[in-house]
Amino acid sequence: MQETEFIYVCCQRGAEPVLKAELEREHPELRLAFSRPGFVTFKLTTPYPKNFVLRSTFARAYGWSMGRCSGEEGDALSRQVVELIGNAAFDQMHVWERDAAVPGHAGFEPFPTELAQCAGDLLLSAVNEKRDRPLALNRMASPDQTVLDVVLVEPNQWWVGWHVAGTIPARWVGGVPPLVRDDEITSRAYYKLAEACAWSQFPLRKGDLVLELGSSPGGASEFLLEQGTSVFAVDPAPLDPEIAEHPKLMHLQMRSKDVRKKDVAGSRWLVADLNVAPNYTLDTVEDFVSNQHLHLRGMILTLKLTKWELAATLGECRERVKAWGFDIVKTRQLAFNRREVCLVAIRDRMDLRSQRR
Ligand SMILES: C[S@@+](CC[C@H](N)C(=O)[O-])C[C@H]1O[C@@H](n2cnc3c(N)ncnc32)[C@H](O)[C@@H]1O
Secondary structure, rough: OOOOOOEEEOOOOOHHHHHHHHHHOOOOOOEEEEOOOOEEEEEOOOOOOOOOOOOOOOOOEEEEEEEEEEEOOOOHHHHHHHHHHHOOOOOOEEEOOOOOOOHHHHHHHOOHHHHHHHHHHHHHHHHHOOOOOOOOOOOOOOOEEEEEEEEEEEEEEEEEEEEEEHHHHOOOOOHOOOOOOOOOOOOOOOHHHHHHHHOOOOOOOOOEEEEEOOOOOOOHHHHHHHOEEEEEOOOOOOHHHHHHHOOOOOOOOOOOOHHHHHHHHOEEEEEEEEEEEOHHHHHHHHHHHHOOOOOOOOOEEEOOOOOOHHHHHHHHHHHHHHOOOEEEEEEEEEOOOOOOEEEEEEEOOHHHHHHHH
């Protein structure tokens, strides 16, 4: 596939200003070209390698932009896409719709939409007509496969691009992990933690002991218990009864600062999702990380952006956590995050290697 002059970036709806500010800092070679809530394109002023990776917390999915197709009829739009891509070779085709709302708002979640499925079906027959090796629709890409991307920015405006699936989220359709479940979950924190673990390949293992700060009503605990871990769940608020009664969970119904560290000694991982500003979350967590009774090997923290301006302090947050002795510290605004980001820290990168194996 041929690199182009433009790249596209998908992000959470409303996160475009912080995404632009972040890319201006981290990638001054990019020039803003086109912007809609949740979808932005940039012009390159220096060449990028075809498998480029952006230094970004807020970019959910991105790749090379080949241009847009406009029209009222799906068939005509599909033919435009076919014309645009010509004979270029792809391994996969991902078709998704720009987020209609902020995740968690009024029941919206960034799951695959019906419109994307319909458009994808139309595209599939059009694109495969002249291909020896037919493409499948919306399968998870294998590492380093080349993916044709079609983003429905509007129902009548499809943006076409491609990317190399060089990272875990780049293998998912639109950077959203395939987490759809038919049964009900205790809270949407279930999805956040599942996504955080999948994105970071967090080395959680069956039998591990996890300390969870801010656990009510219990979606994250539900995920942890499903993984076969035991949980110290700290929250003054009650847990969903099914979670609270689980034999592998102990609810410490109190504020984090009132937990006696000796009582949670043996915890290997820490998960925190407190509805307070990032600095308070980090103060609370530091109290545990620096305690002599605890030897925490990794953490998954939700940092609430109680106002968007806090996005500019994420670099300081990462530096602060690194200074506590963590080898790997990274942030991402997860597809299932609301106005918040996820920070993952791993003390020893060898833990991550053994997980990958
Ligand atoms: C976003 S909710 C957590 C959702 C939860 N992780 C789940 O899986 O359903 C935030 C929780 O943090 C708790 N919280 C806030 N400050 C806290 C503190 N200092 N110690 C413990 N819990 C706290 C609140 O009571 C609230 O239940």
